[in-house]
Amino acid sequence: MNFSIAEENYIKAIWHLQQADNNVTTNELAAELQTKPASVTDMLKRLKEKKLLNYQPYYGVKLNADGKKVALSIIRKHRLWEFFLVEKLKFNWDEVHAIAEELEHVSSNELIKRLDDFLGNPRFDPHGDPIPDGSGKMETLNQISLHELKENISATVTGVGDQTSSLLELLNKKNISIGTKLEIKQRNSFDASVEIKLRNQPLITLSEQLAKKIFVKTV
Amino acid sequence: MNFSIAEENYIKAIWHLQQADNNVTTNELAAELQTKPASVTDMLKRLKEKKLLNYQPYYGVKLNADGKKVALSIIRKHRLWEFFLVEKLKFNWDEVHAIAEELEHVSSNELIKRLDDFLGNPRFDPHGDPIPDGSGKMETLNQISLHELKENISATVTGVGDQTSSLLELLNKKNISIGTKLEIKQRNSFDASVEIKLRNQPLITLSEQLAKKIFVKTV
């Protein structure tokens, strides 16, 4: 089956929202896709026709197995292109999302297979997100948010909570990226901010909101 | 200005047809784009609204300066992506056209600038066609068709007349590609076919139709 760009964007958005929520609502989708609830209802009917999801009017939507497979193939393309843009074209990690939003809709499977090989079959994209393989399998790495990390335990940054440029640019400024080693030295109970130590650098402060968007794995 | 994929395909098709013809007709465009004349008329009205071309009902169409600029920026993207597909992803030259038809519509200019640098600012695509620079300038190489080449004059293949897989696959079979050195040894007046010599190989025969689609430059 072949899908339009709009259909692919809906399928991907549903997949992402259902990771957090399981059951996805019309309003959530409208917000995510920057469109109106009425338009979402329209599209959900079409995608139900195409048997990609279970949609109960008024009670939300869930991708079925076929829908998930389609979603993962788009996500695979998105993340491989992001890797290409950063590793080969030297974009910064905060510049690639919008471009990959377009590249992910180029349809050739042979292209993606060769791109994957050309890039050395990378397992993670520039934001630390795992890249699904050709059959849709993807590693689940058990990371925790920096906010939950115990004090004085060394950890490595493995992911970020979203791809907004405001978040990524703030992390650039604080010199934090995927792979950065860090440790919480103190917590400030007043605002739940944390004082962290990076390799050979003075302590820096991260707000609660920021610490919650940084994912780490203890070493 | 931003254009839809359909609009970009029309603009590019008009540009190509007007290289041969100067004035492009509705039927020519319909054939080129595999659509119906009525659809072409519709689109020409829209593109005239957007001031990209001069369209006289019943008398054909010509891109104006703005239209040509848009066309050349799409052609630049198309040919750079083709180069990428062949040089980096190791596609054959007969496999890249359809994929580049999609990639050429990815809108980021920064992407194209970086891709160009990553590829080493190539001047020709895998079919020997010149790649326009960022401002739309492009070299005009004075090649002649192999059919017009004098006998016993050594020449290099610099281009092909179209990108159809039937032509490109035939050339593969005959071991002819961009850069191949050859020489006409004999002409057969009966069918205008030519006997050519490639480096260290026995004579091979090319039909008149084929010889007319191969472009060469004398060395």
Next chain:
DNA sequence: AATAAAATTTAGGCAAATCTAAAAATAAAT
């Protein structure tokens, strides 16, 4: 349990891009 608020769907419309069939204009042939 009744009412108010919030979420969702329906109804009706619009623009882009396509189509078929009919009408009109241009070009070719007698």
Next chain:
DNA sequence: ATTTATTTTTAGATTTGCCTAAATTTTATT
């Protein structure tokens, strides 16, 4: 100069994807 053939345009529909406004349904609050 007519008639015929070809090309092109117009008229009217269709599909996709979106919108606003109104109606409906579900959820929350009194």
